[in-house]
Amino acid sequence: MKITIYDVAEEAGVSIATVSKVINNTGRIGKMTREKVLQAMEKLNYQPSFVASALTGKKTETIGLLVPDISNPFFSEIARTIEDRAHERGKSVIMCSTNYNEKKEVKYIELLQRKQVDGIIVTSGFQNRTLVQQMQRNGTPLALLAQDDPILNVSVVSVDDFKGGYMAASFLFENGHTNIGIIGEKVQSSKMRVYGCLEALEMEGIQVEKKNVINTTASIENGRKGILQLLDCDNPPTAVFAVNDLIAIGAIKGAREVGVLVPEDLSIIGFDNTILATTTVPELTTIAQPMRDMGNKIVDILIEEIETDNSTKSKERILFVPELIVRGTTANLLVNKI
Structure with a gap:
């Protein structure tokens, strides 16, 4: 009963x-x-019944969180930060992992609306812009994390992806690498990292051949396949920039399979600085995102929008600065040169 x-x-x-x-x-x-x-x-x-409370105009004290892939350590780590911060602020979090699938995005948005969540955080990799615009028209408080879309009038918290890619390429060049491969991902934030990398190399007079740029989706297996493709050619790269740690770990795995030593034969640099970066041997050189700061900030911004008239409040665009973390997967080719 x-x-x-x-x-x-x-x-x-x-x-x-x-x-x-x-x-x-x-x-x-x-x-x-x-x-x-x-x-x-x-x-x-x-x-x-908080849903019943919502129907009477009261808040449910819940926040929806949409992530594309909870198996990716970046999203699992930042989701934990968001949940912790929301709990500190008296809110609960309902998390949905969409697997980069538009049908799942629609399904989960409908679920969150049925649950009468007070607001929604949408993270990188969300495919359906029209759905976001529809939520805006319905008056749902929204905030974007780790992605930006100038067309959408929403608050955004992200890292400077372009600068991060630029930093990665500049570091590799400063360490003597001029033949550099890139394993990218088909989401906007990762595309900006690739653009930054290419811009830095172009500033040094280096043009990256098309065969040295691979686009895939984020997984260890796809990182493994990507590095095998880059190495299976004449004059393979001496260094590779992977747009996230998951792909970078896969690249290290693939290199080992064909007897290529990291970093002696091949330098690899990732992006995110997730827990995976310190579990490899050697540990991964990577571009760090301040995940805890980003997660805390996005929750604070969304709660402020929930608790105020978000239709009139100007939207915030917070851009955090990435940081280069040098570890053991990159080598300096200039050390042994006279």
């Missing part, structure tokens, strides 16, 4: 209105009365 607010009121010996005030933390309720209601709720295992 489903426990209702009436059962709680009867168990506690108070009115339904009193139980409602305790649940919603409104009105003036004595400490002893509040304790009686809370004890009754616990005894009966009563779960308030």
Whole structure:
């Protein structure tokens, strides 16, 4: 039998209105009365219907989080930060992993709307811009994380992907690498990293051949396949920039399979600085995103929009600066030169 607010009121010996005030933390309720209601709720295992509260115009104190692939350590690590920050602010998080699939995006947006979430965080890799625009028209508070779209009038928290790619290429060039391969990904943030890399190399008079630029999706297996393709040619690159750590780890794995030593024969640099970066041997040189700062900031921005009139508030665009983390997967080719 489903426990209702009436059962709680009867168990506690108070009115339904009193139980409602305790649940919603409104009105003036004595400490002893509040304790009686809370004890009754616990005894009966009563779960308030926050969806019902939302239908009456009250907030559900929940946030939706859409990620493209929770198996990617970047998204799992940043999702944990978002959940921790939301909890600190008195909110719960409903997370949905879309697997870069537009049908799943539609399905999960409909789910979050049925759950009456107060706002939604959309992370990198979301395919359906029209769906985002529709949510905006419906008045749903939104914020984008690790991606930007100038057409959408929403708040954004991201890292300077272009600069990160530029830093990666500049570091490799400064260490004597002029034959550089790139394993990219088919999402906007990763494309900006590739553009930054190519721009830095062009500034040094280096043109990267088309065969040395591979586009794929983020996985260890695709990183492995990508590096095997780059190495299976005349004059293979001496260094590779992978647009995320997941692809970089796969590249290290693939290189080993064909007897190519990292970093002695091939330097590899990733992007993100996830936990994976310190689990390889040698540890991965990478471009770090400040994931904790980004996760905390996106939650704070979204909650502010939820709690204010977001239709009139100007949107924020926060751009964090990436950082080069030098570890063991890159070598300096100039060391042994006279």
